[in-house]
Amino acid sequence: MFDLENLVRPNIRAMKPYSSARDEFQGEAQVMLDANENSLGSAGPASFNRYPDPLQRQVKAELAKLKGVEPAQIFLGNGSDEAIDLLVRLTCTPGQDRILILPPTYGMYEVAANLNDVALERLPLTPDFQLSPEVIEGIVASDAKLVFLCSPNNPTGNLLRAADIEQVLRGFRGLVVVDEAYADFAAAPSWTTRLAEFPNLVVLQTFSKAWGLAGLRLGMAFASPEIIGYLNKIKPPYNISEATQQHALAALQDAPRFEAMKQDLLQGRDWLAAQLPTLDIVEEVFPSDANFLLARFRPDATAVYEYLLGKGIVVRNRTTQPGCAGTLRLTVGTPQENEALLAALREYSE
Numbered sequence: 108m109f110d111l112e113n114l115v116r117p118n119i120r121a122m123k124p125y126s127s128a129r130d131e132f133q134g135e136a137q138v139m140l141d142a143n144e145n146s147l148g149s150a151g152p153a154s155f156n157r158y159p160d161p162l163q164r165q166v167k168a169e170l171a172k173l174k175g176v177e178p179a180q181i182f183l184g185n186g187s188d189e190a191i192d193l194l195v196r197l198t199c200t201p202g203q204d205r206i207l208i209l210p211p212t213y214g215m216y217e218v219a220a221n222l223n224d225v226a227l228e229r230l231p232l233t234p235d236f237q238l239s240p241e242v243i244e245g246i247v248a249s250d251a252k253l254v255f256l257c258s259p260n261n262p263t264g265n266l267l268r269a270a271d272i273e274q275v276l277r278g279f280r281g282l283v284v285v286d287e288a289y290a291d292f293a294a295a296p297s298w299t300t301r302l303a304e305f306p307n308l309v310v311l312q313t314f315s316k317a318w319g320l321a322g323l324r325l326g327m328a329f330a331s332p333e334i335i336g337y338l339n340k341i342k343p344p345y346n347i348s349e350a351t352q353q354h355a356l357a358a359l360q361d362a363p364r365f366e367a368m369k370q371d372l373l374q375g376r377d378w379l380a381a382q383l384p385t386l387d388i389v390e391e392v393f394p395s396d397a398n399f400l401l402a403r404f405r406p407d408a409t410a411v412y413e414y415l416l417g418k419g420i421v422v423r424n425r426t427t428q429p430g431c432a433g434t435l436r437l438t439v440g441t442p443q444e445n446e447a448l449l450a451a452l453r454e455y456s457e
Contacts, residue, residue, distance in 0.1 A: 109280055109307040111333055114198050114252060124340040129161055159349035162339065166352050169359045170327070174299055179332040182339065183347050187288060187311045187326030191255075192219045193338050194284060194309065194328075198252040199225040207246060207254040209238065211262055211428040213286060216255045231429055236263040236393070238271040247278035254279055259289040262425045262436045264395030266293055276305045282334075284309045289397035291317035291369055292376075299329045306331050316398060317369050318358055323351045372398050375439040382449050383437075388456045390433070399438045401425065408433045411455060418451045 112120065128141035140146070142158050149156045167178040174181075184190040195206060205226035208216045212232075220227050228251050230242045238246075246254055254275065258267040276283050285298045287310055298310045310329040315321035325347065328338065358365070376395060383389045383402055388411060391403040404411045412424040412435055423436035437448065 111306065111331075111337075114281060115337060116196075116198065116200055119197060119337065119341060122340070125344050127158070127161060127344055129158060130344075153350075155349050157349070158345050159347060159352055161344050161346075163347050163352055166347075166355050166359070169356060173359060173362075174297075174329065176299055176302065176329055177332070180302060180329055180335060182328040182330070182335050182342075184326045184328065184338075184342070185346055186315065186324045187286065187313045187328075188215050188219075189342070189346065190309075190311055190326055190328040190338065191215055191284075192222070193341055194253060194282065195219045195223050195225055197337055197341060198282060199223060201225065204252045207249055207251040209242065209254075209256065211236070211260075211425070211431050212255065212257045213261045213288075232260075232263075234430060236260055236265050236430065237268055238275075243271060243274050243278075246275050250280070252281045253284055254281065255284045255286060257286040257288075259287075259293050259396040261286075261288065261397070262399075262423065262428060262431060262434075263393060263401050264289075264397040264399055265393065266295055266396045269295070272298070276308055279307065281307065282309055283307050284311060286311045288313045288316055292373060292398050293396035295396070302329060302331065306333075309334060314355065314358065317372070318365055319368060320354065320358060323354055325351055325355055372439050375442060375445050376400065378442075379437065379439060379445055379449070383452075386449075386452055386456050388452065399436055401431070401434050401436050403433045404435060405433065408435050411435065411452070414455050415448075415451055420448055420451055422448075 144158065145156045148154055163183045166183060167181045170181055171178045182190060199206065201224035205228050206220050207228045207230065209230055209232050217227060228249060230245045233239050256267055256272055259265060260267065272285060287297055290297050290312060298308060302308055308330065312327040314323055314325040376398065379400055380392055383392045388404050389402055390405045393401045408426050409424060412422060415422055425431040425434045425436050439445065
């Protein structure tokens with residue numbers, strides 16, 4: 108049985124969080140003399156002399172409408188990486204507990220574990236990058252505090268089977284973190300639609316991919332109000348800047364632009380997926396539900412990678428990742444960038 112209170116580190120359950128006057132005050136203040144700010148204004152062209160809303164209430168209100176959740180079910184972080192780190196710190200006692208990952212997968216889960224002196228348990232995906240029955244059994248039997256399921260997976264691009272994720276959610280005693288950084292590109296419903304069913308579910312999303320706002324560093328976590336409450340308890344007081352909050356609000360009001368960019372990227376993905384197999388050096392292009400393609404090259408992917416670098420084209424070499432021998436990860440670019448990539452690969456092939 109899932110028990111959040113038992114899962115959270117005892118010292119965090121007992122700790123008193125930092126509280127600012129902005130946390131405690133509700134409404135519109137006429138005179139703000141609580142935070143030792145510069146009341147005269149800011150250097151530079153814009154006014155950022157006041158600390159930002161520590162709970163990002165306006166952004167969460169708009170985001171809640173878009174995602175069909177309550178504001179109390181949303182955590183905003185400095186990229187999804189902050190939420191990943193906080194989830195590890197929330198549940199795992201350094202030098203004692205461990206988390207579960209399913210390689211090949213996103214590298215920041217391992218970084219967060221190492222940073223916090225938390226052990227790693229690895230259960231590999233199948234050759235087609237799915238969960239085997241044996242892996243599902245291993246997850247359910249594990250006493251790890253967290254399992255990270257990246258879907259669509261990075262670096263492979265594919266969605267994990269929903270039925271397999273559901274089995275994990277029903278059987279695993281810790282937190283199940285479904286990382287949906289690339290979910291906007293996938294033709295499947297988000298796991299945010301099932302938060303009410305699973306008290307142990309945390310869904311990660313980001314403004315960095317489909318929204319095109321990687322420079323803002325704004326990530327989202329969706330979970331029960333109880334889990335979100337704990338994340339708010341241990342986050343830095345003002346973890347999201349005022350500039351980021353303003354830009355996020357503007358982006359949320361620009362949904363047509365978001366949808367248009369997403370469709371253009373999906374067209375580019377389909378074009379690349381059709382063109383790459385025509386090259387002699389491409390052995391396999393894996394199915395993708397993301398804005399990138401994983402492709403296996405022959406005879407030497409690293410040589411192809413270095414050739415592209417020499418042409419000023421930067422891709423991601425994934426040859427050292429489990430199950431990814433001979434592969435490069437290719438992000439979908441503009442039509443001109445996609446054509447330049449293909450032309451360089453054709454030149455190398457010839």
